[in-house]
Amino acid sequence: MSYPVPVLRAYLRGEWTVERTMLDRSSGERGSFSGVVVFKDADDGALLQHEEGTVRWGAHVGPATRSYVWRPGPSPEAMDVFFPDGRFFHSVRLAGPRAAGEPGSHAAHWCEPDTYRVAYVPVGPDELRYEWDVTGPAKDLLLSTTLRRRAT
16 A cells, blocks of 8 residues: 655655666566665755666676656646656656556656656655566666665
8 A cells, every 4th residue: 555645745855765676577687776866956846856876787886876857747746757858757646546456656658669667656754666667679677666765
């Protein structure tokens, strides 16, 4: 059962640890990412997400970062996620009406030639899980992420 999140911006704001498992289903290769993700206020009402840590994939071990911009959506429980260059990525809605039995939020993003599908599930006030299922001719990946709020 998912935790209700009536105000997504307030829920995300702050520092979280991030643990991610990565599976290339076509080869069976596994990897991981661990680090910190910070959601901080921007001057224009958005939340800036910045993630940094260490990725382990095959023989590679090294630093990795990524960033997104979360903008308020049509209601307090919803936000739209954008790449840093302003391109739309997907929408997230963690509260409000959903299909029966559907926990969290589901979205999709097509990135030629593959489809990225995500399911977000807020487990509690200090834990958010999401899973990207990437399929297509170029990729067949399953990326499972757990965010846990850092103690302040």
